[in-house]
Amino acid sequence: MALVGGPMGRVVPASRFDTPLSYEALPGMGHAGIVVLDDSVSAAALAQHLYAFAVAESCGSCTPCRVGSAQLARCRDRAALERLLDTMELGSLCGFGQGVPRPLRDLLAAFPEELLPC
């Protein structure tokens, strides 16, 4: 799989590597930079990495991002995770908290079995 446009960009699974690299095809793919991950990295590991990144980089100014980032890794089911992602996306003060859910939603869509429960 590939992480396109950084940690708030889009996740493209290997099965969809034919996706055109365009904003139309990958809305919100962010800025330059593609990280390609081989089979040794699981979707769950990437998710954990993204959770840790969110915790480390949240500035703390607003509640959804400050508190939500730390709760991502603790969601026990898909519904809970999706609800939290929705809260962060809807309510966060800046593009960081609004963007954290983006690759996680891609992971949830592509690897529903691998991601949860963690």
Added chain:
Amino acid sequence: MLTLDGSAAEARGSLLDVCRRAGAAVPAFCADERVAVGGHCRACIIEVDGRYVAACTTPARDGMAVRSDGKRLRAYRRDLGELTACESVPSGRVAAALAALGVTGERYRREPRARRHDETHPYLRLDLDKCILCRLCVRACAEVQGQFVYTLVGRGHDARLSWGGTSFRDSDCVACGACSAVCPTGAISDVDRAADPGETRVVRSTCGYCGVGCQLDVHVAGDDVVRIEGAPAAVNHQHLCVKGRYAHSFARHPDRLTTPLLRRDGTLQPASWDEAIALVARELGRLRGRVGALSSSRSTNEENYLVQKWFRAGLGTNNVDCCARVCHAPSAAGMRRSFGSGVATNSLADIEVADLLLVAGANVTRSHPVTGARIKQAVLAGARLLVIDPRRTELAAMADVHLQLRPGTNVPLLNSIAAVLVDERLVDRHFVAARAEGWDAYADFIRAFVPEATAATTGVPAPAVRRAARLYAAAERPMQVHGLGMTEHFQGSESVMLLCNLALLVGAVGRPGVGVNPLRGQNNVQGSADMGCQPDLVTGYADPHDPAVRERLQAIWGRPLPSEPGLTIPRMYDAIRQGGIAGLFIFGEDVVQTDPDSNRVVAALRALELLVVEELFLSETAKLAHVVLPGASVFEKDGTFTNGERRIQRVRKALEPPGQARADWQILCDLMAATGYPQRYTHPSEIMDEIARVAPPFAGVSYARLDGDGLQWPVSSSDDAGTAILHRETFARGPASLARIDFVPSPTLAAAEGGLVLMTGRALEHYNAGSMTRRSGNLALRPRDALQIHPSDARARAIVDGDEVVVKSAAGEAHAVARITDEVAPGTLFLTFHFPESRANSVTSDVVDRLSDCPEYKLTAVEVRRG
């Protein structure tokens, strides 16, 4: 217009404002009208044209389609509430909002963390487990008080509220309470609100401390004040200070006087009201022609009016004065000579209009804290600031130019500023020609005072004076405020006339954002002077020797006015020594502690045949009395106070006076009746109705019109909305006077040559004699009087910080704790006078202002040593 949930709504303010006006139930934890929006809590997310935005930070625009509710928003708000509840355990407004959202606190796992608790402060308690990091406290401290105590430290999940100092007690906090007032979670709370008081009544009233006149919402449970909040009023916009908000427990202090006391066999013993009134009446009758009164600037207009009416019409003497004599009598005298009217030309609201503030001889952030905070905010918002003060006060440290003059040299310094205006052709000649007289002679006179010529006297370098003068002249709206550093001097009245000169020279009178504005000290010192508690002027500043005034007053008072001139307070003491006065009625003033040269004051009071003191506590003065009458505190009676911007505001009764103590207007009515001058008032409003008939400036004042923000006098008729700015078209005296004032050094300056000079003044936490604030939690914040001394002077006397010191002058000795600081210059000392045991006024001298008899508190030749 926009549409909100399908209905048309006005597109004004933020979308949160729109929702609140429409009554839409949008939660918001971190929005408060007192501070700018921050958008931190994210509870107020709403849908606008299909996008989700925070209502608080989104300006309303015409044509928006706004939805305040919906399935997704409801789910969002609940989840946001759960996130809020998982990092904190809020109480108060946020707890109620979370409950309304159905938040259980169980959705997310709480992270245990050790957050700060602090209970070191007598008034403010911090429990950061309740904090939701909404930052309202940070913003209130910065944007309301300008104190910047709070900050956030740490990032992301580690972000937390912090403050300088290990304990909160050691922080820079000035205990204004703005943070606690806005805190929505109880993370910052008032210690005096610890216990749930149950049902409370709320009484809107006026603060009884300084002359700012803040409006209070006094919360009463049973027969006690349980908390005070700042009211949304023109004067204070919900803000208060450490005295007005917290120092209210004196009202139920066990030291309160609860019965009349009569001196029997040398000691004061409880007596009945009948006995006390009869004794006072008999003795005043016996001493007729040799009596005088000091009225109370702490009490209401109505009571002050009664005191002077009683003494003038009832007892036949003009010997009536009040403590305006010892503070701003020079402002009244000086401004009267220059402008024809001795009162503030403008209003507090002009502080936000001015583009330059000249603060002269006033430590505003300490002595008038709410006005001081307003000035700080104006300066933080870009207004220029000039400060004239021998001390580097908080405002001086923020100033564009601080003119740190030697005490006692106001006249050469103010003249030198004027000389620069003339010298550098910065004078508004058009205004001067149109509105002032005496220009030609003045222009010749003032040239000798160029700052290069006065620097050796004032100690202020000439370039600083020139820079200050240029800034003052360059400002479009330069506003002056001044305090007792200008007035309490040998040439106090004349210094005020020089302030008037400066305003005249640049055309800064009679329009918004300018003027000459004495910061009146006591809550009602403006009113006690307005009411005629001064020997030479009757109610409304009328001349008691004017036949028309005499005729009008006799018609209303039913008695002729006395024609003998009356005595000021210092002259009354002289008269006592010479036998001219044998009976004195002192209403709510502790002259032993607060008048200068207290050894002479005590000697005079001891020589009296009758001393009647009406008081809340057995003050140093009351201890010398023959009769002590227990009066009512500011919470215990109805009436009005007039603040320093001439605003007459209501005082409303919240409590019953303790024991047999009574409302002072009722005591005065009894005394008047017993001395053969019965009155028929059943409520203070009837006294105000009479004042309106007696004095033209108050003709349109009645209690029915004083709800809300009161009225600024002059109020010429019942449909006159009052006067915010004086002298718009003409001055009361016709053209204003450009006064030519030469420097006549105080006799103290020669005596102090080569030695130390002492200034006295106030600290933030206490009010004057301290009788109220010392009986409150403020005592813990400041338990002693302190002497500020420069490190070099301290070193030369082997004094270290915290030492007990003795201050000695020709008049006496005072005791205090040394505070070594470079806020004072070498050679100058500053001493507060709040504690009777310090005997600060034992050292101050009997030198007075040449024109008004105001004592020279700001200049005493002293020596200091370790005690």
